Amino acid sequence: MLYTYAIIADCEPQRVESLVRAGILPDAPPRCYRYGPLAAVASDVPAAEFGPEALPTRLTDAAWARDRVLAHEAVVTGLLSAATVLPMKFCTLFSGEAALFAALDDHEERLLAAVERCRAAREWGVKVFFEPEPKEPADAAPVSLSAGAGAAFFRRKQDARAKSQADEARMADCVADVHEALARRAREAVLNPPQPPAIHRRRGRMVLNGAYLVGTDEEAGWRAAVEDMSARCAQAGLACELTGPWGPYNFVGGGLVGA
């Protein structure tokens, strides 16, 4: 079976094989399968591990799955500097060369269009986190039974609620500005659902999870915009985080799901 990491263009196959030596399994080096101007980068893997019966079970082994995801990414990342890369979804498998080439043949036009879109561009991720100020503990105020103290207590609560609503509104404005500014300078942009806290594992609430396909000749300007927007975020009490460059995972999926 062939485990396929990416479809690439604009690269010499020999160069690819010298760039990425480690594959999805320790003894499965990636190879280039050339198809006209395109090539698939894939490793021969045993059906005992990756076959349709075996794979779902293997993936429930967290350590095994983690190593495979990281190996997939290492190949994609290793290709980025040398080729136009269309990263495949994790665990894309073909029964063999015939099936791989048949798929390339079926999708050639759309693959070539994706290569055009992604040529000389890299994907970056921008996440923004919102950390609301800690609420005043309910029992912080001295307890008093006088009418005046009660009114003051409710006023404080009302003020706190108004402030928190204002914070939320300011946050939403800022997040919209950040995405707009970064999308304007990008070739394409995608807004993904914010990760839940159990996944991002840091303080605060994720309020923006954007991906941006940025032309390499636009990168300096785009990075400058990220810095401007980071400063804007900081003023609004938001933390802005940049990751990348990534293979253009977010910009190759749409429209390529065949019949």
Add this chain to the structure above:
Amino acid sequence: MPSTNGEIAIADLLDRALHKGLVIWGEATLSIAGIDLVYVGVKLILASTDTMQRMRDQAIGPPPDRGTTTE
């Protein structure tokens, strides 16, 4: 100003490699349609950003502009 913190959250990779990426279905394609079913479980378990960074470093060496954080 962005400053390098040297860490890539594995969650960001899983968002990409498991949810996104090129999908081509041919007659003999054996892509795992149920991959999303293991997505949450795999993501929760795979906590180590350290391993991830090591793999990336091994793959392309340590460029100056990856994994930056602005607070």
